[in-house]
Amino acid sequence: MAAHTQPGRPNQLFRNLNSKIASIPMMLTAVVIFLGGTIWTVVYSFTNSKLLPRLSFVGLEQYERLWDTPRWIVSIQNLATYGCLSLIFSLTIGFLLAALMDQKIRFENTFRTIFLYPFALSFIVTGLVWQWILNPEFGVQSVVRSLGWTSFTFDPLYNSDIVIYGILIAALWQGTGLVMCLMLAGLRGIDEDIWKAARVDGIPMWKTYLFIIIPMMRPVFVTTLVIIASGIVRIYDLVVAQTSGGPGIASDVPAKYVYDYMFFAQNLGQGFAASTMMLLAVAIIIVPWAYLEFGGRKRG
Template identity: 80%
Template sequence: MAATRPNRLFRNLTAKIAAIPMILTALVVFVGGTVWTVTYSFTSSKLLPKTKFVGLDQYERLWNTPRWLVSIENLLIYGICMMVLSLVIGFVLAALLDQKIRYENTFRTILLYPFALSFIVTGLVWQWLLNPDFGIQSVIQRLGWQSFDFDPLYNADIVIYGVLIAGLWQGSGLVMCLMLAGLRGIDQEIWKASRVDGIPAWKTYIFIVIPMMRPVFITTLVIIASGIVRLYDLIVAQTGGGPGIASDVPAKYVYDYMFQGQNLGQGFAASTMMLLAVLVIVVPWAYLEFGGKKRV
């Protein structure tokens, strides 16, 4: 019996051959690149990679650098706000669109359009809109409301929220679309049943519909989270990290030290910290989601 059964390795051979390029890419480019980066983060590499190991020096310097701490703080603020607000806004918009309104297609298109723009364009547009001399502030002041004061991009304390506005404007449309697809996947019978029972619509959403949309929420969360961690181009286009270093983010720190500062070791150390942060979040989640129990 065992002799006649084909070797497990050769089962589904064509599919496995087809997967080889991707497996190689994953191993060499992602895993290989990661290992290489982590290794060199323990060296004193400057402009060119060198194998002169200096232990944890780069990490020590990293955590004593105010700019790095500022960028971590910014990423946290941006990340938490972005996660919560884009989910809330996206879901509310989707729920509103789901009320069988007229011109739904038109609204959906309008709301999704910002997502078609790159972060660079988004950043520039909002840089202009938020410019105190000719943006929103000056328009409202010219309308007569002289005391109106809104220039987040030139105020170090709130600049990250200026960036957040642009990020939300760009990203909420996509979240809305995903949510709308999820809502459409809910069986209409559920709505009928809840109406028969006299449950108010908001309660149906929160206690019945949202729990049923769990897979959609998880997909959306992963998409938003990956967008948060790699936040870079929006900052570069909108604020350039300024004023001062007030809107810096880890990805920009990494780039600046690797290339402008000609200090690869420092950049590698910072990017390793970014990887660690992602792992700290992803590993427990992946364990809960895929590991342990074997669900049907």
């Protein structure tokens, strides 16, 4: 592609000038906001900025205080629980739905429309609907009780031990449709002959899925995993809408911690340190993936 420009180079800077001018917004965004903003935040996380950012370095003090704060520990635990379960369930449910959808069924479009519509809704709407359904006074709990099972208890949003599962239910409702779509695209990309061969060899269907199809879909799984994982670290709106972090701090998540410290507690240094930890979490997910994906491609 680079061959559009002539090999003789009169002046490096003015070659392809229009393209460079047109790319200025992209360059600014990439360098100033994404790169510059990230570096700025990381640098200021080593200062003791309170109401306003100040460059007075205190080393790792903010991080020490961060990991001494119970609220941060709770939010990290919530994120870990929510993240693991969300990954497992959305991959499993998404794949199962996709496998069912791939049985040459009728009404495929109808089913797809139904499974995917929550994805078009915002997390705020999702959170508020599920807050209402899980409301112990009127929702599922009271309905089951009115059917005769009077000791039935299901109030995840008011019980700090299980509140994160209440959020998980809502998140799965919102997000599994997307996973299903990605998986279905992956299943459709698999050669029909594979199925024929497995059929001829008399391999049962579930074995074909488990030992042939799923290993073949590795790239789809990896991409889906990265998408889900980077969404998990960001989770914020859903918690705000569904529980506002409550009861107490029981359903707090890192993104909410960051926001509260930056804009309410007037403790910028803590906010920066916490957001740097979020960045680190994402890096742990992204770097190996990028290395496998792009490092491998260049060599191969």
